Amino acid sequence: MVIFASICLIPFILMVTGSFTDNNTVLLNGYSFFPEKWSLEAYRIIFKYPQKILDAYKVTMFVTFAGTSISLAITTLSGYALSRPNFRSRNSIAFFLYFPSLFSGGLIPWYIMMTQVLKLTDSVWALIVPSLVSTFNIFVVRNYIKTSIPLELFESAKIDGASEMTTFIKVIVPLLKPVTATVGLFIALGYWNDWFMSNLFITTTSKYSLQYYLYSMLNSTRVLQELKAMIGDVSIDIDIPTETTKLAMAVVSTGPILFLYPFVQRYFVTGLVIGSIKG
Amino acid sequence: MSNTPRRMRSASLNKRSKLSDLLYDLKHNKALLLMVLPSALHLFVLSYLPMVGIYYAFTNYNYRGGLFGSPFVGFANFKFLFASGTAWRLTANTIFYNLIFIFAGTAFRIAAAIMLSEIIGNLFRRVTQTIMLLPHFVSMVLVGVFAYNILSYETGVINNFLTSIGADKFDFYSTPWIWRLIIPAVDLWKTTGYGTILYLAAILGISNEIYEAAVIDGVTFMQKIRYITLPSLKPTFTILLLMSLGSLIRGQFDLFYQLVGNNGLLFGSTDIIDTYVYRVLRVTPNIGMGSAVGLYQSVVGALMLLGVNYIIRRIEPDNALF
Numbered sequence: 001m002v003i004f005a006s007i008c009l010i011p012f013i014l015m016v017t018g019s020f021t022d023n024n025t026v027l028l029n030g031y032s033f034f035p036e037k038w039s040l041e042a043y044r045i046i047f048k049y050p051q052k053i054l055d056a057y058k059v060t061m062f063v064t065f066a067g068t069s070i071s072l073a074i075t076t077l078s079g080y081a082l083s084r085p086n087f088r089s090r091n092s093i094a095f096f097l098y099f100p101s102l103f104s105g106g107l108i109p110w111y112i113m114m115t116q117v118l119k120l121t122d123s124v125w126a127l128i129v130p131s132l133v134s135t136f137n138i139f140v141v142r143n144y145i146k147t148s149i150p151l152e153l154f155e156s157a158k159i160d161g162a163s164e165m166t167t168f169i170k171v172i173v174p175l176l177k178p179v180t181a182t183v184g185l186f187i188a189l190g191y192w193n194d195w196f197m198s199n200l201f202i203t204t205t206s207k208y209s210l211q212y213y214l215y216s217m218l219n220s221t222r223v224l225q226e227l228k229a230m231i232g233d234v235s236i237d238i239d240i241p242t243e244t245t246k247l248a249m250a251v252v253s254t255g256p257i258l259f260l261y262p263f264v265q266r267y268f269v270t271g272l273v274i275g276s277i278k279g
Numbered sequence: 280m281s282n283t284p285r286r287m288r289s290a291s292l293n294k295r296s297k298l299s300d301l302l303y304d305l306k307h308n309k310a311l312l313l314m315v316l317p318s319a320l321h322l323f324v325l326s327y328l329p330m331v332g333i334y335y336a337f338t339n340y341n342y343r344g345g346l347f348g349s350p351f352v353g354f355a356n357f358k359f360l361f362a363s364g365t366a367w368r369l370t371a372n373t374i375f376y377n378l379i380f381i382f383a384g385t386a387f388r389i390a391a392a393i394m395l396s397e398i399i400g401n402l403f404r405r406v407t408q409t410i411m412l413l414p415h416f417v418s419m420v421l422v423g424v425f426a427y428n429i430l431s432y433e434t435g436v437i438n439n440f441l442t443s444i445g446a447d448k449f450d451f452y453s454t455p456w457i458w459r460l461i462i463p464a465v466d467l468w469k470t471t472g473y474g475t476i477l478y479l480a481a482i483l484g485i486s487n488e489i490y491e492a493a494v495i496d497g498v499t500f501m502q503k504i505r506y507i508t509l510p511s512l513k514p515t516f517t518i519l520l521l522m523s524l525g526s527l528i529r530g531q532f533d534l535f536y537q538l539v540g541n542n543g544l545l546f547g548s549t550d551i552i553d554t555y556v557y558r559v560l561r562v563t564p565n566i567g568m569g570s571a572v573g574l575y576q577s578v579v580g581a582l583m584l585l586g587v588n589y590i591i592r593r594i595e596p597d598n599a600l601f
Contacts, residue, residue, distance in 0.1 A: 009410050011428070014429070075318075086308065092301070103577055109329035132321055163310060200561075211420045265409060
């Protein structure tokens with residue numbers, strides 16, 4: 001157990017020590033846990049021109065915040081409606097929402113929809129819209145309401161003359177806190193870690209999400225290295241990001257998660273058990 | 280939410296038509312219909328409408344002709360994919376990796392859950408679990424960075440170690456077969472902690488009295504696991520296993536793409552349906568062919584899920600998906 005836990009941890013330690021290692025030491029000796037020479041150079045380099053990182057941070061923070069808020073609103077509204085026994089079409093609608101998880105048109109028709117019909121190319125909304133609705137999350141909310149909120153509560157709200165919308169906002173939303181915390185974190189983590197939507201839809205560097213910015217930095221290094229190897233070691237003065245700056249960038253882009261993680265992980269654990277299996 | 284009352288309800292529902300239900304809701308439950316409208320609309324535009332695009336799979340798509348102006352070729356794309364062996368290779372790789380992920384993953388998860396439940400100190404258990412969950416929270420991009428740091432030829436930790444003991448370096452990024460081990464290992468690294476949660480919850484749910492009675496009867500540690508713990512994990516195990524078998528043909532694009540990327544040297548042993556479709560979309564555009572592979576995956580995937588659901592419904596109706 002201890003061994004497996006340390007294997008889980010090792011890459012993170014390597015990342016952090018690597019980012020504080022002197023670049024030449026890395027090139028000479030490779031990465032190690034106890035580098036011969038420590039250095040802050042990598043961080044100095046990436047923060048010398050912080051504009052791009054700040055842009056990526058801004059994009060990711062906006063996408064995560066807006067995406068999570070909108071998605072949570074949509075998810076809880078649907079989950080609430082589907083939990084109401086007097087809503088006769090609820091099972092048909094639940095099936096309508098579930099069917100796409102069973103069968104889909106595939107990546108390519110979806111991509112054409114996004115780019116040619118909705119014209120979302122190079123728009124920040126292309127990073128937000130695709131993952132706004134998750135049927136799984138809707139069902140988690142629905143199941144939570146069905147199992148944890150007594151029907152009498154709905155009835156007494158009705159007797160008091162509250163409309164469905166008022167009941168939802170005034171009575172139900174406050175009681176949904178545990179499940180919204182969990183589902184919200186699922187959604188937020190998905191947005192924060194996303195690189196694929198940027199890869200597909202974004203063409204302007206300043207609109208890259210953080211993870212995709214990290215990815216493009218790694219990728220450009222590899223391409224440049226291959227190019228350099230191909231045309232021989234002519235001293236072309238391209239500014240290749242060094243090994244250690246890549247790691248420093250990795251630390252910078254993952255930092256907030258590693259920092260917040262210990263505080264939020266219990267919501268993941270309880271949430272997984274709440275919504276478990278019956279999707 | 281046991282299924283029995285729901286079945287009874289749906290039996291009575293059948294007497295009313297779905298349309299009259301909808302008309303009823305339009306009249307009496309407008310607010311509820313409005314509440315599900317955003318989700319329904321989103322899925323209609325981004326999931327249902329693209330299904331029209333299945334037609335691409337039967338065309339020789341060109342951008343000038345668009346969806347209905349491109350020449351119709353019938354099943355030619357499918358014939359090519361199967362005759363050239365591409366479809367078989369992709370299917371074999373996709374299923375091969377998923378089978379390893381499922382079986383190795385399940386074994387690791389159960390073993391980890393048992394060990395975690397045996398840890399006495401509450402604090403120690405929580406710290407271990409926290410560390411094991413950590414990989415679940417980071418992006419696949421970072422996983423790719425880690426893999427590169429450990430495996431790269433020039434600066435990787437492993438090659439660094441090999442040099443220091445005087446052995447030859449090993450070039451992981453041009454050795455296809457080794458990725459059949461690396462990719463599952465990375466998957467285990469990333470998913471074990473998270474996957475353990477459900478099993479651990481099941482174990483912690485076992486009544487302590489059973490264990491205490493067993494201890495009084497002089498049962499050994501291994502017997503305890505063999506005759507008490509494992510049997511009580513069986514329902515969780517069966518359902519999770521069957522559900523993952525239902526997605527046997529759906530690959531984990533993120534994982535493969537971040538580890539292998541566009542490194543053509545490794546495709547023979549690492550190319551799965553999802554990475555192929557992506558390349559056909561982005562690198563060597565061939566919309567018709569890519570849609571054909573996508574459709575093939577979608578149809579087989581749906582059939583598998585239906586089959587699995589049928590089995591679950593027979594053995595454990597409460598857990599059936601639909």
